[in-house]
Amino acid sequence: MTAFFQLLFQGIALGCIYALVALGFTVVYRASKVINFAQGSLLLVGAYLVSVLATGLNLPFVLAVIAAIALLAAGCAIFQMMVLQRVLGQPVFVLVMITIGLSIVIDAAIPAIFGGNARILGDPWGASAVHVGGVTFNWVRIWTVLCTALILALYFVFDRFSRYGLAMRATAADEEAALAVGVPVRRVYALTWAIAGGVAVVGGLFLAGFPGSVNPSLGNVSLRAFPAIILGGLDSPPGAVVGGITIGIVEVMASGYAPGWLGSDFSAVAPYVVMILVLLCRPYGLFGTRPVERV
Amino acid sequence: MADDLLLEVEELRVTYGSSVLALDGVGFSVPEGGSIALLGANGAGKSTALRAVTGLLRFHGGQVTGGSIRFEGRSIVRADAAALVAAGIAQVLEGRRVFAELTVAENLRVGAFPGRARRREREIREELSELFPILAERADQPAGLLSGGQQQVLAIARALMSQPRLLLLDEPSLGLAPRVVAEIGQALRAINERGCALLLIEQSTALALRATKHAYLLETGRIRAHAPTAELLADERVRASYLGAPAVLGRPEALAR
Numbered sequence: 001m002t003a004f005f006q007l008l009f010q011g012i013a014l015g016c017i018y019a020l021v022a023l024g025f026t027v028v029y030r031a032s033k034v035i036n037f038a039q040g041s042l043l044l045v046g047a048y049l050v051s052v053l054a055t056g057l058n059l060p061f062v063l064a065v066i067a068a069i070a071l072l073a074a075g076c077a078i079f080q081m082m083v084l085q086r087v088l089g090q091p092v093f094v095l096v097m098i099t100i101g102l103s104i105v106i107d108a109a110i111p112a113i114f115g116g117n118a119r120i121l122g123d124p125w126g127a128s129a130v131h132v133g134g135v136t137f138n139w140v141r142i143w144t145v146l147c148t149a150l151i152l153a154l155y156f157v158f159d160r161f162s163r164y165g166l167a168m169r170a171t172a173a174d175e176e177a178a179l180a181v182g183v184p185v186r187r188v189y190a191l192t193w194a195i196a197g198g199v200a201v202v203g204g205l206f207l208a209g210f211p212g213s214v215n216p217s218l219g220n221v222s223l224r225a226f227p228a229i230i231l232g233g234l235d236s237p238p239g240a241v242v243g244g245i246t247i248g249i250v251e252v253m254a255s256g257y258a259p260g261w262l263g264s265d266f267s268a269v270a271p272y273v274v275m276i277l278v279l280l281c282r283p284y285g286l287f288g289t290r291p292v293e294r295v
Numbered sequence: 296m297a298d299d300l301l302l303e304v305e306e307l308r309v310t311y312g313s314s315v316l317a318l319d320g321v322g323f324s325v326p327e328g329g330s331i332a333l334l335g336a337n338g339a340g341k342s343t344a345l346r347a348v349t350g351l352l353r354f355h356g357g358q359v360t361g362g363s364i365r366f367e368g369r370s371i372v373r374a375d376a377a378a379l380v381a382a383g384i385a386q387v388l389e390g391r392r393v394f395a396e397l398t399v400a401e402n403l404r405v406g407a408f409p410g411r412a413r414r415r416e417r418e419i420r421e422e423l424s425e426l427f428p429i430l431a432e433r434a435d436q437p438a439g440l441l442s443g444g445q446q447q448v449l450a451i452a453r454a455l456m457s458q459p460r461l462l463l464l465d466e467p468s469l470g471l472a473p474r475v476v477a478e479i480g481q482a483l484r485a486i487n488e489r490g491c492a493l494l495l496i497e498q499s500t501a502l503a504l505r506a507t508k509h510a511y512l513l514e515t516g517r518i519r520a521h522a523p524t525a526e527l528l529a530d531e532r533v534r535a536s537y538l539g540a541p542a543v544l545g546r547p548e549a550l551a552r
Contacts, residue, residue, distance in 0.1 A: 089353060089354065089356060163404075163408065163413075166397075166401060166404055166405055166408075167405065167408060169394070169396070169397060169401075170394050170397065170401075170405040173394040173395060173396055173397060174392055174394055174395075176351065176354055176388065176392070177388055177392035177393075177394065178394075178405065179350075179351060179354060179376040179377070180349065180351060180376065180380075180386050180388050180392070180454075181380060181385070181386075181405055181406045181408065181453055181454060181456075181457065182376070182377050182379075182380025182381060182385075182406075182408050182409040182457055183377065183405060183408050184377040184408075185376075185377070
């Protein structure tokens with residue numbers, strides 16, 4: 001039973017990171033129908049930013065994180081305005097290709113600048129942990145869960161109650177109609193990219209926390225988070241959360257309980273198995289939108 | 296006379312892509328507080344004219360290649376859509392286009408996004424609820440669950456939330472029962488009486504007759520005729536051409552004035 005709770009906790013913590021990756025994806029996709037293939041690379045940038053600010057410039061860790069969030073959010077918004085808005089009116093496919101290009105550039109630039117070796121994150125937690133009834137709670141994972149909960153809460157309050165949150169939902173529902181009633185749609189797109197950049201920093205830093213490190217392969221997490229996004233529904237932020245945490249738990253549980261004959265890396269496959277099973281029953285994902293229609 | 300013009304379109308040429316000419320020298324104007332109909336059959340260029348005025352052409356891959364559009368005397372050919380709404384031009388797109396997943400109240404709040412409407416949002420909403428009681432009754436329901444007529448009312452109210460000087464409507468009577476069209480006509484007259492100018496784009500004559508004083512007939516990218524609405528629609532040749540009756544079909548030059 002102890003082992004179960006240990007795995008459950010680790011699964012939830014991993015799931016929180018997936019949820020943050022998936023949230024970054026869905027916020028951009030919902031508004032503009034652009035699948036942002038660079039989201040994983042943004043996590044990579046986020047982790048390096050935090051590391052550089054915290055260990056290179058010796059900023060206090062909290063300050064380093066806040067500064068990294070601000071920097072990457074601004075960087076993403078500027079990228080959206082300078083690059084993506086130039087091709088506005090082109091098929092969405094063009095924008096998707098540009099995000100793939102961005103991810104290639106980032107994945108090549110990071111090792112070129114910082115070298116291929118792992119860096120330390122500069123976080124105050126390291127491997128420290130509390131033990132409750134035989135279950136080990138690493139501080140970095142506790143903070144992963146708490147910070148993810150805080151960010152998700154902030155996001156949902158913003159989405160539901162703020163003026164720009166409403167503008168994001170209107171743009172998602174019908175871009176032309178939003179333009180027609182005076183919503184500055186371009187500013188909304190820039191905002192969704194800023195949000196994607198901001199959550200990428202938080203996802204990236206916790207991904208690089210113990211037992212991981214800041215290294216050039218962090219961006220690969222986006223492939224592992226992919227089932228979470230599909231599972232939840234591409235255009236549903238609540239789906240991103242449920243999908244992310246589900247996939248995190250499935251992956252960790254599979255690594256702990258899957259019988260040997262399934263192979264040693266079955267935990268990497270398990271999320272895809274779950275994704276396929278869910279899609280068989282719910283083709284739009286758990287929370288993906290089907291159009292509201294009057295019967 | 297020119298001083299009273301709210302919207303003035305002259306010699307407007309619009310192309311889609313690199314070669315498709317949609318409007319070929321179209322001119323029309325809306326006086327301050329006036330009510331104008333732009334009539335024509337499918338493909339005549341009515342929606343294109345509306346998009347040119349409201350800045351949505353680029354969204355559809357079109358561009359103004361000649362002529363001028365002035366609103367309150369200033370050229371607006373290059374202005375973007377959001378800025379035009381803020382300047383006082385609101386529009387109701389063809390097919391209603393309410394935000395189906397958002398509630399009725401949220402739809403109206405989106406309409407109040409442009410700056411100058413925000414401070415008076417509650418006030419405007421109360422005014423509109425008097426004009427359209429259904430908005431208050433169903434405020435918390437998703438807009439997608441309203442009937443077609445109710446959605447049209449919501450689309451009009453959403454546009455009015457920005458407190459426009461000019462309201463453009465693209466086929467608001469499309470697919471609605473005659474009784475509902477009559478109600479919408481009445482509402483548009485009320486809106487017009489409160490000082491908001493109307494530019495109504497229509498294929499059917501019923502609403503144009505009810506809600507507008509002056510009408511232009513648009514045919515394959517050109518203005519063929521203009522006159523007081525009742526007079527224009529009483530013209531046998533206009534009716535025939537415009538309703539697609541065989542008498543004139545095939546030789547539209549008979550209508551040129």
